[in-house]
Amino acid sequence: GNSVTQMEGPVTLSEEAFLTINCTYTATGYPSLFWYVQYPGEGLQLLLKATKADDKGSNKGFEATYRKETTSFHLEKGSVQVSDSAVYFCALSDPGNQFYFGTGTSLTVIP
């Protein structure tokens, strides 16, 4: 079946540090991959997506590349800010629009 495994948190970084949150997936066929972010008291917001192998999704300085050979979609940012503190979810969708979410990784950025 389909599933997403992401790095356990919480993650605490100093401002301007480099961020990596690992995400691997198991899927039949060719899923689309997503990163969503959830700020306190809010719903999830789409951060970036990639729909086929080798695609790179990017937004607000965050990037992730769809790696079919390693079934991974790791999230990276070169220099985090305090405002990036949130919970990050990796997700995949299958051709039938069924979404599968990881457990979420909490990020805290300290000044």
Place this chain on the structure above:
Amino acid sequence: KAGVTQTPRYLIKTRGQQVTLSCSPISGHRSVSWYQQTPGQGLQFLFEYFSETQRNKGNFPGRFSGRQFSNSRSEMNVSTLELGDSALYLCASSLQASGANVLTFGAGSRLTVL
């Protein structure tokens, strides 16, 4: 363009009661999905509706039900509430029912069961 609207945002119920939550999707979106989010279990899929028909269903007991109206608005109902039903219930809408769709989430309805 208005986002996904969920009502109520917060509610408190007691065990054994029932609750109905409402979700208005983005205009033009025909698919509505519901998720339960708890600290221990993370984000769990409840069900998805498209054109008033339930297309997918997660692994939840029959106390959890939903429906979708002709204007794509959706409701979910939980009967005979249990303490473990305390959670943030998130609704998400998307434009199509298949393909590389993006889910757009509402802010959620936070249910506390006492």
